[in-house]
Amino acid sequence: MAMRGVPLVGGPVEFRGALDLETTRVGVMPRRLPAWTKDQYQDPSVYGVTLMPSGVRLVFRTDARSLEFEVLTSTGQLDGDPHPRPPGMLELLVDGALAGRRRAPVGNVLRMAGPGAEQRLIPGEPGTVRFVGLQAGMKNVELWLPQQTPTELVALRADGEVLAPLADGRRNWVHYGSSISQCIEADGPTGTWPVVAAALGGVEVINLSQAGNALLDPYVARTIRDMPADLISLKVGINIASLCAFRLRTFGPAVHGFLDTIRDGHPDVPLLLISPVSCPALEEVPGPTSMGPDGRVTALGDPADVAGGALSLTVVRAELARIVAARRASDPHLHHLDGLELLGPDEADDLADGLHPTAAAYRRMGKRFAAHAFASDGPFR
CATH class of the missing domain: 2.60.120.260 (Galactose-binding domain-like)
Structure with missing residues (x-):
């Protein structure tokens, strides 16, 4: 034909x-x-x-x-x-x-x-x-x-x-994150970790991740609020630390505001808040960041400034865990995942530039996320 x-x-x-x-x-x-x-x-x-x-x-x-x-x-x-x-x-x-x-x-x-x-x-x-x-x-x-x-x-x-395709009854999962969720370094479009996880979980994923720009922008929160969603996840923190977008005083309220906006449209949808995966340069040192002569990311901030409110990844993870724990009393469908469970400090060799995972690491992250989120007792069960 x-x-x-x-x-x-x-x-x-x-x-x-x-x-x-x-x-x-x-x-x-x-x-x-x-x-x-x-x-x-x-x-x-x-x-x-x-x-x-x-x-x-x-x-x-x-x-x-x-x-x-x-x-x-x-x-x-x-x-x-x-x-x-x-x-x-x-x-x-x-x-x-x-x-x-x-x-x-x-x-x-x-x-x-x-x-x-x-x-x-x-x-x-x-x-x-x-x-x-x-x-x-x-x-x-x-x-x-x-x-x-x-x-x-x-x-x-x-x-x-x-x-036209037929409806298959699969749930819609909306995910928001940084370049580490957009996965430019993956070996193909179905090798990004959200797609790997969606395939294992039997859901349809919509990836709103913004490489270099996951900064809790209100227009993203309103977008998620107004779109159909059966499952929502937010991977927050790496761009905020690397760009010095907030200090501790302003970071918490910004996270609360982002969550409040989403909850205006999806009050009971399972929502998983994920903290950053490992990034050795930013674990204890705040941003800003730049690429060093060796092609690996380096943090330029002063570690002493963390005591005054600058954000290292260690501080970001602790604050996100605290926020979820505080909100769960009135929002039992809100959950937390430490990003180090997706890619930990012992896997630094899988960060080609000290920041972005390799293609193989992205696939591993997808499998780990699915094993956590879609487990019989997981937040997306």
């Missing part, structure tokens, strides 16, 4: 994990926060990380044996580097099992002199990714987009019928 085009919007295809679809010159760009939030921040990095489609997938049913996806990626390249950053992988799941992996084609390239420098766009062209030899018969299909690379969907073609 000849390949036929399938509408990406207004047809049978469902985008999951995206809360906004921006119309672009060539197609549609999924974004992981609602459109209205763009008016509430100035830092362009926030917009950039919401375009990185961690956890975003196209879902439909089809009897096609061949599928084509035309995409336009946007990746970066530092001046002096002969190659753009790898745009990552596209992964196809059929009836829940991995059926194929393809490297995303390089499209637009953003050249820059260094981190934070002005970017220069080198326009690219869309590329086509094909999956052939799929099993016969009607099947459930998910195309997972690369978690680290903004990706515009230009076209979908199939050599069979494409239908």
Whole structure:
């Protein structure tokens, strides 16, 4: 059967994990926060990380044996580097099992002199990714987009019928965190720890994590408040410590306010508050942080300032545990998980830059989270 085009919007295809679809010159760009939030921040990095489609997938049913996806990626390249950053992988799941992996084609390239420098766009062209030899018969299909690379969907073609997905009764899990939850370093979009955990727990995950920007922004709390959610988790602290975003006096009220807003919309939903995983540089020393000449993160703060209210990760973990313990008297559905149970201080070798876990460590974190959260006596049971 000849390949036929399938509408990406207004047809049978469902985008999951995206809360906004921006119309672009060539197609549609999924974004992981609602459109209205763009008016509430100035830092362009926030917009950039919401375009990185961690956890975003196209879902439909089809009897096609061949599928084509035309995409336009946007990746970066530092001046002096002969190659753009790898745009990552596209992964196809059929009836829940991995059926194929393809490297995303390089499209637009953003050249820059260094981190934070002005970017220069080198326009690219869309590329086509094909999956052939799929099993016969009607099947459930998910195309997972690369978690680290903004990706515009230009076209979908199939050599069979494409239908809307059926409801499967799985619970919706909404997760919010930092780059350590966005998982840019994972080996593919289904290798991020929230996706690994969701697969083991039999739930649908929506990943609202913001690399470098998990700062308890009120617009994120309102987003979670207003969206459907059966399970909620918040992984808080690493960006707050590394950016010196709060001191102890202001950190506690900010956490309370974030939780209060979510509870306005989800008063009884299981909510798991997770403290930071291990980061040796910040355990006892406050931020700010920078990358040292060895390519590993280093903390620049004064350890003596912790007594005056500066936030090390040890202080952050203790404060989050205290907040949950205090609130549980009136909120029995609120739970706490020490992030060191996901990745501890004896696993520092799994932090390639002293901060971000390796691909293997992300998968281990997902298994550990699932074993805790989805256990018969766990918070997401």
